Amino acid sequence: MRTDGDVQCSSPEFQVDSDILSCSPVIGAPKKKEVFVDDQRIESHPILQFKKGAILSFTFDGRPMVGREGDTVASALFANGVQVFGRHFKTKRARGFYCAIGNCSSCLMVVNGKPNVRTCTTYLEDGMVVETQEDRGILPRKQQINHVFDESKGASDDV
Template identity: 40%
Template sequence: MNSMRVNHHPVLGNLEKQKEVKIYFDGQPYVAYEGDTIASALLASKVRTLRCHEDKGTPRGIYCNIGHCFECRVKVNGKNTVRACITPVENNMHVESGLSLSTSSLNGGKL
């Protein structure tokens, strides 16, 4: 897989020497490095869609990348509403895309 990862950064230096870890996104394994956030690791692996909009079902990914907007929320190791852009990776972390909720769920079960 051709990675989009930045390996040589003018401020951070050589990033290739970081320890490699494995994360899983929707059951697929991906390579990440200590110090990555979930979002940066997935972006480096060309993953752009992290969830779908609750009402419209349109794809959502990283928007602000500073933890403000919640567009990148995912499920991590069974915990809902985790912001991928500010959550560091851990070895063998299981990340699930945010799945769309039905309209009835959005309305509290009322149609």
């Protein structure tokens, strides 16, 4: 466990970033071999009840991870110890799980090749490919053209 005052990073893959008082990925850190999906979860609560859904597998930046049915992508990442979801495209400050209702844009990531997905409101699916979004997350040119001419999409889709 790495510590710096009040900040503790429970995984050797993360180090304390004293500039932002948070945990950041260690560049070149060895990859985890075992994933424990329930490590960061609330197991019991005096009022709320939590159902454990079926285990789903997904990848995050090429690393295999697991989540539970009913998880959002962001909650599954957080349960796996991922706290930094990306960096602000201008300031490079850490972005992560913030509002959990789709308002703040801190959780934007690339999901199954689609950029700018709000992972806090997107439910996890088995086999999903999640990637850290660099810059502003622009679709590749061919996908942009196909998206414009795809008549099956309604006017309100992906606006």
